[in-house]
Amino acid sequence: MNTAVTTRATTGSPTAVPLGRRVLDAGPVLALVLLVVVFSLATSRFFTLPNAASIANQAAILLVLATGATFVILLGGVDLSIEGVMATSSLVTVLLAANDRNGNHLGYVAVLVGTAVGALFGLVNGLLHTRLKIPSFMVTLGTGAIGIGIATVLFGGQPPQLLDDGLRAWGTERIAGMPRLVIIAVAVLALGYLIQKFTRIGRYILVIGGDEQIARLAGVSVARYKLYAFVLAGTASGLAGAMASTQLGVGDVQVGSGQLFATITAVVVGGTALTGGRGGVPQTLVGVLLISVLANGLILVGIDPSIQRSVQGVVIVAAIAATAWTQRHRLRVIK
């Protein structure tokens, strides 16, 4: 017995996860399967290849955002600047690529710069949060507003149109039946998983989210790893802004409208605790699919549009309640 425990501890094997926790982790997956079954039974149009592609396409941008946001939420923080960062990145990307406003035609470099702008926002978020000790929700609320402001100035009254056909193809065309943006999203997901699982950044973020004090006593540079988490989230938002622009064909301040709520819901419904320290990128994938399948299925089934939002809310609350009630006393998030 003793040896077994020692072996586990030294190898860091995940088999030590208790049963209750495993049920908890499986909850969102069960909810997702249940939704898919219900919608498939309700309409023959749901479980088809074109509809799968449509769900994947709608989930793509949300998946990129949520993968980035997962790291900040794992810390016990939150990034509310998503929509503002997307707006600035969207305008920057379009104005640097071929567009109807100026003579730039930087092509893919424009997307890189747009993404870098996101990273810069993340860096500012992280620095303000760690150096000035301002709570993350306040910092990011502020920088998000700054992002919207910068985007509004760049917008100048009407949306600049993206004229680079190569970039626009990324938003609308498919490779082997899969929308191209989905391929990017899957790559981001894989990268996020690798970072979380196999790098010091990913592991330390979990440790800090679990208990910051212990992390500090153990000699972890808490401020530095927090900074990394915000940079990851910002970079993801920047990339998502550029992706949304290729999809809509314009640089738009409203490009991220509604994404903040969807992103945080996806991360939390997937099973990452808002208090930090528990969850991860795979859980976020489940959360993103849950939300996308729900939005898609309600339309296919033909639920009256005026009550769709409420139905979405009910299903999300039910999903959280069903996955969390067995462990209520342990979830510090329920206050």
Add this chain to the structure above:
Amino acid sequence: MMSTPTRRSRLRHRWARRSRVGLACVGLLGLLAAGCSSASQDSASQKGPANPKDLVLVQAIRSLSNPYHAEWAKGGEMFAASVGMPVQTLTDEGDSQRQLTQIKQVLASGKTVVLNADPNTTSDTQAIVRAVQDAGGFVVSQWNKPNGLTPEQVGNSWVAHIGFDGNTGGYQTAKALFAAMNNTGGIIALQGILDDVPAKERFAGLQKAIAETPGVQLLDQQTAHWTRNEAFQVTQTLLAKHAGQVKGVWAANDDMALGAIQALRAVGLAGKVPIVGASDAVPEALQDIQAGDTGYVATVSTDAYWQGGAGLALAYQAATGKFDVATASPASRSFYGKEFLVTKANVADFLKTPTPTDLAPDFANPQARNVGPLQ
């Protein structure tokens, strides 16, 4: 044992004191309200025509981040330039409380405020016009207004309300869409925010057109909350749901129509399925209509330049006494502005930015596009 009654009586005492303070506050408020309303009943007309030097021109709109309101702001600037004054633009970014606070701040500046406002929601209109009435300014409101509330009921500071009949725009664009479909086939409809009055009216216009055209069926209708982003996603889902059956797309505004075009493009249908937007005439939609390769058939223009310029001009004329609010008829104080169906035939006229000379007749007579009293 002792502590319970003591605490209870203390609580009761505190409650009594609180309710007394509350009552006093209510009473005081009542007095103030009564005092204000009697004092300001006709403060505007009592003062007589204001000296242009004491006026401050203000336009309150949602934001400068959408082309429609940006054009509105430019129209207001053109009018202000025509009378040699600056104009202050307030943007609320969709926040009703912020809009009201900003308006109250300029009202508190001491000058006579001449305001052309696009109230954020229907319930904001009353608060805005009453604030202006109490301060003795002049306000023209557009779009949102509670049913049954008229400028005459509030006072002479509420110069006029300009609305646009969504039924007409919804109907005309639907007819243009059906013509492009040879009056046969299924369509999908993208609605605005479902409890917005224009959203309801435009959809009613669409339904009227469908009832008149037996060959056309409404396959599905969903809300995309006026946004391009949501319209893209909703259209994508609807195209999967009704694969091969969608022969036309009707959207309650241009932004949603433009989002739908991207969704059509993603499945290789752009240019093959005609599409219309029932409002706004944003530049991108106009360009698409002119180019004709995306299937964009028609939109409706309320002429945002006119709304920004003529609305402000009407408030200004009331302030300077040229438009006598006290004797004006109800039909000249709540009316529909003119809407224009924009198709390939006349799109070139709407692609040009109007010059101050183009708008000068409307600045001189802001009522020129009064097409009838509000219903």
